[in-house]
Amino acid sequence: MKYLPKMPALPWRYTHRGGLYNTVIGVRLRRRWLLRQLSVHAGLPEAVTIVIGVRDRIDYKLENTLKSLRNQNAANLAVYIKLVDYDNDAELSTFIERLCAKYGAVHVKVKGQPQWNKPHCYNIGIKSTDTKYLMSCDADILFAPDYLSTAISVLRERPLSAIYSQMLDTPAESAPALQDWALTGDSETVLRIKRLSTPRSSGDCNEGINLTYTLFYHILRGYDEQYEVWGTEDTDLQRRFYKLGLEIVSIKDRTFYLHQWHPKYASLDISEVESAIARNTLRLQNETSIYRNPAGWGVPAGLVTSRDWSA
Numbered sequence: 001m002k003y004l005p006k007m008p009a010l011p012w013r014y015t016h017r018g019g020l021y022n023t024v025i026g027v028r029l030r031r032r033w034l035l036r037q038l039s040v041h042a043g044l045p046e047a048v049t050i051v052i053g054v055r056d057r058i059d060y061k062l063e064n065t066l067k068s069l070r071n072q073n074a075a076n077l078a079v080y081i082k083l084v085d086y087d088n089d090a091e092l093s094t095f096i097e098r099l100c101a102k103y104g105a106v107h108v109k110v111k112g113q114p115q116w117n118k119p120h121c122y123n124i125g126i127k128s129t130d131t132k133y134l135m136s137c138d139a140d141i142l143f144a145p146d147y148l149s150t151a152i153s154v155l156r157e158r159p160l161s162a163i164y165s166q167m168l169d170t171p172a173e174s175a176p177a178l179q180d181w182a183l184t185g186d187s188e189t190v191l192r193i194k195r196l197s198t199p200r201s202s203g204d205c206n207e208g209i210n211l212t213y214t215l216f217y218h219i220l221r222g223y224d225e226q227y228e229v230w231g232t233e234d235t236d237l238q239r240r241f242y243k244l245g246l247e248i249v250s251i252k253d254r255t256f257y258l259h260q261w262h263p264k265y266a267s268l269d270i271s272e273v274e275s276a277i278a279r280n281t282l283r284l285q286n287e288t289s290i291y292r293n294p295a296g297w298g299v300p301a302g303l304v305t306s307r308d309w310s311a
Helices: 019-041 060-070 090-103 118-127 147-157 172-184 187-196 214-220 233-244 270-286
Strands: 047-054 078-086 106-110 133-137 141-143 161-164 210-213 247-250 257-259 304-308
Touching: 019 214, 019 233, 047 060, 047 118, 060 078, 060 090, 060 141, 060 172, 078 090, 078 118, 090 106, 106 118, 118 133, 118 214, 133 147, 133 214, 147 161, 147 210, 161 233, 172 187, 187 257, 210 214, 210 233, 214 233, 233 247, 233 270
Parallel strands: 047 078, 047 133, 078 106, 161 247
Antiparallel strands: 106 304, 133 210, 141 257, 161 210
Protein backbone atom coordinates (compact mmCIF):
# COMPACT_ATOMS: atom_id res chain seq x y z
CA MET A 1 0.00 0.00 0.00
CA LYS A 2 2.81 2.41 -0.81
CA TYR A 3 0.80 4.69 -3.03
CA LEU A 4 0.26 8.18 -1.66
CA PRO A 5 2.99 10.72 -2.51
CA LYS A 6 4.21 13.05 0.21
CA MET A 7 1.73 15.88 0.71
CA PRO A 8 2.98 19.46 0.39
CA ALA A 9 2.34 21.89 3.21
CA LEU A 10 -0.87 23.87 2.94
CA PRO A 11 -0.06 27.46 1.93
CA TRP A 12 -0.34 29.73 4.96
CA ARG A 13 -2.90 32.00 3.27
CA TYR A 14 -5.36 29.09 3.19
CA THR A 15 -5.30 28.41 6.93
CA HIS A 16 -7.59 31.23 8.09
CA ARG A 17 -9.55 30.27 11.22
CA GLY A 18 -13.00 31.52 10.21
CA GLY A 19 -15.17 34.59 9.80
CA LEU A 20 -16.43 36.44 6.73
CA TYR A 21 -13.16 36.25 4.81
CA ASN A 22 -12.97 32.50 5.30
CA THR A 23 -16.58 32.01 4.20
CA VAL A 24 -16.57 34.24 1.13
CA ILE A 25 -12.99 33.93 -0.12
CA GLY A 26 -11.03 31.37 1.89
CA VAL A 27 -13.18 28.34 1.03
CA ARG A 28 -13.04 29.16 -2.68
CA LEU A 29 -9.26 29.46 -2.52
CA ARG A 30 -8.99 26.18 -0.67
CA ARG A 31 -11.24 24.38 -3.14
CA ARG A 32 -9.06 25.53 -6.03
CA TRP A 33 -5.95 24.40 -4.13
CA LEU A 34 -7.56 21.04 -3.26
CA LEU A 35 -8.42 20.37 -6.90
CA ARG A 36 -4.82 21.02 -7.87
CA GLN A 37 -3.62 18.60 -5.19
CA LEU A 38 -6.10 15.95 -6.33
CA SER A 39 -4.81 16.23 -9.88
CA VAL A 40 -1.39 15.16 -8.57
CA HIS A 41 -2.99 12.04 -7.07
CA ALA A 42 -5.28 11.24 -10.01
CA GLY A 43 -3.07 8.43 -11.27
CA LEU A 44 -3.01 6.48 -8.00
CA PRO A 45 -4.46 2.94 -8.08
CA GLU A 46 -8.14 2.58 -7.23
CA ALA A 47 -7.76 1.43 -3.63
CA VAL A 48 -9.50 2.21 -0.35
CA THR A 49 -8.32 1.60 3.21
CA ILE A 50 -10.90 1.12 5.96
CA VAL A 51 -9.55 2.13 9.37
CA ILE A 52 -11.30 0.53 12.36
CA GLY A 53 -10.33 1.22 15.96
CA VAL A 54 -11.07 -1.48 18.53
CA ARG A 55 -11.01 -1.41 22.32
CA ASP A 56 -12.90 -3.82 24.60
CA ARG A 57 -16.01 -4.04 22.36
CA ILE A 58 -14.82 -7.12 20.48
CA ASP A 59 -17.22 -9.93 19.58
CA TYR A 60 -19.36 -11.12 16.66
CA LYS A 61 -20.19 -7.51 15.73
CA LEU A 62 -16.59 -6.87 14.72
CA GLU A 63 -16.56 -10.06 12.65
CA ASN A 64 -19.78 -8.96 10.94
CA THR A 65 -18.14 -5.65 10.08
CA LEU A 66 -15.15 -7.40 8.53
CA LYS A 67 -17.29 -9.99 6.72
CA SER A 68 -19.53 -7.29 5.22
CA LEU A 69 -16.47 -5.39 4.00
CA ARG A 70 -15.03 -8.53 2.39
CA ASN A 71 -18.44 -9.20 0.77
CA GLN A 72 -18.41 -5.89 -1.08
CA ASN A 73 -19.29 -5.86 -4.78
CA ALA A 74 -16.44 -3.54 -5.66
CA ALA A 75 -14.93 -4.57 -8.99
CA ASN A 76 -11.70 -2.79 -9.95
CA LEU A 77 -11.29 -1.50 -6.39
CA ALA A 78 -8.68 -2.86 -3.99
CA VAL A 79 -10.08 -2.96 -0.44
CA TYR A 80 -7.64 -2.89 2.48
CA ILE A 81 -8.69 -3.15 6.12
CA LYS A 82 -6.61 -1.79 8.98
CA LEU A 83 -7.58 -2.75 12.56
CA VAL A 84 -6.01 -0.59 15.25
CA ASP A 85 -5.88 -2.72 18.40
CA TYR A 86 -5.82 0.07 21.01
CA ASP A 87 -4.28 -1.45 24.16
CA ASN A 88 -6.63 -4.44 24.48
CA ASP A 89 -5.69 -7.20 26.89
CA ALA A 90 -3.83 -10.25 25.61
CA GLU A 91 -6.93 -12.42 25.11
CA LEU A 92 -8.80 -9.81 23.10
CA SER A 93 -5.70 -8.92 21.12
CA THR A 94 -5.29 -12.57 20.17
CA PHE A 95 -8.93 -12.65 19.02
CA ILE A 96 -8.33 -9.54 16.90
CA GLU A 97 -5.28 -11.12 15.31
CA ARG A 98 -7.29 -14.22 14.40
CA LEU A 99 -9.91 -12.03 12.71
CA CYS A 100 -7.21 -10.12 10.85
CA ALA A 101 -5.80 -13.41 9.56
CA LYS A 102 -9.26 -14.67 8.59
CA TYR A 103 -10.31 -11.50 6.73
CA GLY A 104 -6.97 -10.34 5.39
CA ALA A 105 -6.52 -7.19 7.47
CA VAL A 106 -3.57 -5.26 8.85
CA HIS A 107 -3.31 -5.67 12.63
CA VAL A 108 -1.84 -2.54 14.26
CA LYS A 109 -1.23 -3.29 17.93
CA VAL A 110 -0.85 -0.28 20.24
CA LYS A 111 0.24 -0.61 23.87
CA GLY A 112 0.62 1.88 26.71
CA GLN A 113 -2.74 3.66 26.26
CA PRO A 114 -4.68 3.42 29.55
CA GLN A 115 -7.51 5.70 28.37
CA TRP A 116 -9.69 5.34 25.28
CA ASN A 117 -9.02 8.12 22.78
CA LYS A 118 -10.75 7.46 19.45
CA PRO A 119 -9.04 10.34 17.62
CA HIS A 120 -5.57 9.15 18.63
CA CYS A 121 -6.43 5.53 17.89
CA TYR A 122 -7.76 6.28 14.41
CA ASN A 123 -5.04 8.79 13.61
CA ILE A 124 -2.44 6.06 14.06
CA GLY A 125 -4.19 4.18 11.27
CA ILE A 126 -4.98 7.22 9.13
CA LYS A 127 -1.49 8.69 9.18
CA SER A 128 0.06 5.45 7.89
CA THR A 129 -2.51 5.09 5.08
CA ASP A 130 -1.39 5.92 1.56
CA THR A 131 -4.17 4.58 -0.67
CA LYS A 132 -6.26 6.98 -2.77
CA TYR A 133 -9.37 6.65 -0.60
CA LEU A 134 -9.95 6.14 3.13
CA MET A 135 -12.98 5.30 5.23
CA SER A 136 -13.15 5.76 9.00
CA CYS A 137 -15.42 3.03 10.35
CA ASP A 138 -16.72 1.85 13.73
CA ALA A 139 -16.27 -1.76 14.87
CA ASP A 140 -20.00 -2.61 14.98
CA ILE A 141 -21.24 -1.76 11.46
CA LEU A 142 -22.77 -4.07 8.88
CA PHE A 143 -22.55 -2.73 5.32
CA ALA A 144 -24.76 -3.39 2.31
CA PRO A 145 -22.75 -5.19 -0.41
CA ASP A 146 -22.74 -2.11 -2.65
CA TYR A 147 -21.78 0.44 0.00
CA LEU A 148 -18.15 1.01 -1.03
CA SER A 149 -18.80 0.97 -4.77
CA THR A 150 -21.64 3.47 -4.34
CA ALA A 151 -19.68 5.77 -2.04
CA ILE A 152 -16.62 5.88 -4.27
CA SER A 153 -18.71 6.31 -7.42
CA VAL A 154 -20.28 9.42 -5.88
CA LEU A 155 -16.87 10.66 -4.71
CA ARG A 156 -15.49 10.32 -8.24
CA GLU A 157 -18.40 12.37 -9.55
CA ARG A 158 -18.01 15.00 -6.80
CA PRO A 159 -14.35 14.85 -5.75
CA LEU A 160 -14.50 17.77 -3.33
CA SER A 161 -16.81 15.95 -0.97
CA ALA A 162 -16.94 13.68 2.07
CA ILE A 163 -19.38 10.77 1.83
CA TYR A 164 -21.78 9.86 4.64
CA SER A 165 -25.08 8.07 5.12
CA GLN A 166 -27.86 7.76 7.66
CA MET A 167 -27.20 5.43 10.58
CA LEU A 168 -29.82 2.70 11.00
CA ASP A 169 -29.89 1.20 14.50
CA THR A 170 -30.85 -2.47 14.69
CA PRO A 171 -33.27 -3.46 17.48
CA ALA A 172 -32.12 -5.38 20.55
CA GLU A 173 -34.13 -8.43 19.51
CA SER A 174 -32.05 -8.71 16.33
CA ALA A 175 -28.90 -9.64 18.29
CA PRO A 176 -29.32 -13.45 17.93
CA ALA A 177 -29.83 -13.17 14.17
CA LEU A 178 -26.82 -10.88 13.87
CA GLN A 179 -24.73 -13.32 15.87
CA ASP A 180 -25.77 -16.08 13.45
CA TRP A 181 -24.89 -13.84 10.49
CA ALA A 182 -21.25 -13.91 11.56
CA LEU A 183 -21.38 -17.60 10.62
CA THR A 184 -23.76 -17.61 7.63
CA GLY A 185 -23.48 -14.24 5.87
CA ASP A 186 -27.03 -14.62 4.53
CA SER A 187 -28.05 -11.51 2.54
CA GLU A 188 -31.75 -12.03 3.25
CA THR A 189 -31.07 -11.72 6.99
CA VAL A 190 -29.49 -8.30 6.48
CA LEU A 191 -32.47 -7.04 4.47
CA ARG A 192 -34.91 -8.40 7.05
CA ILE A 193 -33.06 -6.69 9.91
CA LYS A 194 -32.84 -3.48 7.89
CA ARG A 195 -36.65 -3.40 7.68
CA LEU A 196 -36.77 -3.61 11.49
CA SER A 197 -34.12 -0.93 12.04
CA THR A 198 -34.75 2.73 12.82
CA PRO A 199 -32.74 5.85 11.93
CA ARG A 200 -30.49 7.13 14.71
CA SER A 201 -31.74 10.63 13.89
CA SER A 202 -33.48 12.52 11.11
CA GLY A 203 -30.10 13.55 9.70
CA ASP A 204 -28.87 12.09 6.42
CA CYS A 205 -25.16 12.27 7.28
CA ASN A 206 -24.32 10.49 10.52
CA GLU A 207 -20.83 11.64 11.40
CA GLY A 208 -19.42 8.30 12.59
CA ILE A 209 -18.82 6.61 9.20
CA ASN A 210 -17.03 8.83 6.69
CA LEU A 211 -15.22 8.29 3.40
CA THR A 212 -13.19 10.62 1.20
CA TYR A 213 -9.74 10.98 -0.32
CA THR A 214 -6.92 10.10 2.07
CA LEU A 215 -5.34 13.40 1.07
CA PHE A 216 -8.08 15.33 2.85
CA TYR A 217 -7.67 13.44 6.14
CA HIS A 218 -3.95 14.16 5.99
CA ILE A 219 -4.45 17.86 5.24
CA LEU A 220 -6.63 18.20 8.36
CA ARG A 221 -4.09 16.22 10.42
CA GLY A 222 -6.76 13.65 11.23
CA TYR A 223 -9.14 13.73 14.15
CA ASP A 224 -8.60 16.23 16.96
CA GLU A 225 -6.85 14.23 19.68
CA GLN A 226 -8.07 16.57 22.42
CA TYR A 227 -11.42 14.75 22.28
CA GLU A 228 -10.88 11.97 24.81
CA VAL A 229 -13.06 9.09 26.07
CA TRP A 230 -16.23 9.68 24.03
CA GLY A 231 -18.34 12.34 22.32
CA THR A 232 -18.38 14.90 19.45
CA GLU A 233 -15.05 13.96 17.81
CA ASP A 234 -16.88 12.74 14.68
CA THR A 235 -19.00 15.90 14.54
CA ASP A 236 -15.85 17.98 14.82
CA LEU A 237 -14.22 16.15 11.89
CA GLN A 238 -17.29 16.58 9.71
CA ARG A 239 -17.39 20.31 10.45
CA ARG A 240 -13.71 20.63 9.57
CA PHE A 241 -14.23 18.81 6.29
CA TYR A 242 -16.94 21.36 5.53
CA LYS A 243 -14.81 24.34 6.57
CA LEU A 244 -11.97 23.02 4.45
CA GLY A 245 -14.26 23.34 1.45
CA LEU A 246 -15.70 19.85 1.04
CA GLU A 247 -19.35 19.14 0.35
CA ILE A 248 -20.99 16.81 2.89
CA VAL A 249 -22.84 14.26 0.76
CA SER A 250 -25.32 11.57 1.85
CA ILE A 251 -25.82 8.31 -0.07
CA LYS A 252 -28.69 7.06 2.11
CA ASP A 253 -31.03 6.92 -0.90
CA ARG A 254 -28.62 4.63 -2.80
CA THR A 255 -27.35 2.19 -0.18
CA PHE A 256 -27.20 1.64 3.59
CA TYR A 257 -25.33 0.37 6.62
CA LEU A 258 -26.61 -0.97 9.94
CA HIS A 259 -25.36 -0.19 13.42
CA GLN A 260 -25.55 -3.45 15.36
CA TRP A 261 -27.31 -3.17 18.71
CA HIS A 262 -25.33 -3.13 21.95
CA PRO A 263 -25.94 -1.54 25.38
CA LYS A 264 -25.20 2.16 25.30
CA TYR A 265 -21.72 3.09 26.55
CA ALA A 266 -20.80 -0.59 26.76
CA SER A 267 -17.38 -1.07 28.42
CA LEU A 268 -17.27 2.60 29.49
CA ASP A 269 -17.77 4.17 32.92
CA ILE A 270 -20.99 6.24 32.78
CA SER A 271 -19.76 9.04 35.05
CA GLU A 272 -16.55 9.31 33.04
CA VAL A 273 -18.55 9.42 29.80
CA GLU A 274 -20.83 12.17 31.07
CA SER A 275 -17.96 14.41 32.14
CA ALA A 276 -16.15 13.72 28.85
CA ILE A 277 -19.22 14.63 26.80
CA ALA A 278 -19.55 17.93 28.68
CA ARG A 279 -15.85 18.72 28.19
CA ASN A 280 -15.86 17.70 24.52
CA THR A 281 -19.06 19.60 23.76
CA LEU A 282 -17.49 22.75 25.17
CA ARG A 283 -14.47 22.26 22.90
CA LEU A 284 -16.73 21.71 19.91
CA GLN A 285 -18.47 25.00 20.63
CA ASN A 286 -15.31 27.03 21.14
CA GLU A 287 -12.70 25.61 18.74
CA THR A 288 -13.19 27.03 15.24
CA SER A 289 -9.90 26.14 13.55
CA ILE A 290 -9.66 23.65 10.70
CA TYR A 291 -6.20 22.22 11.48
CA ARG A 292 -5.52 20.46 14.79
CA ASN A 293 -2.84 18.55 16.71
CA PRO A 294 -0.09 21.17 16.24
CA ALA A 295 2.41 19.12 18.27
CA GLY A 296 1.96 16.11 16.00
CA TRP A 297 -0.80 13.65 15.14
CA GLY A 298 -1.09 9.88 14.97
CA VAL A 299 2.08 9.51 17.03
CA PRO A 300 1.73 6.63 19.52
CA ALA A 301 3.07 7.22 23.00
CA GLY A 302 3.54 3.51 23.61
CA LEU A 303 4.75 0.46 21.74
CA VAL A 304 3.28 -0.19 18.28
CA THR A 305 3.65 -3.35 16.22
CA SER A 306 2.02 -4.15 12.90
CA ARG A 307 1.34 -7.36 10.99
CA ASP A 308 -0.16 -7.37 7.50
CA TRP A 309 -2.46 -10.35 6.88
CA SER A 310 -3.73 -8.94 3.58
CA ALA A 311 -0.85 -10.33 1.50
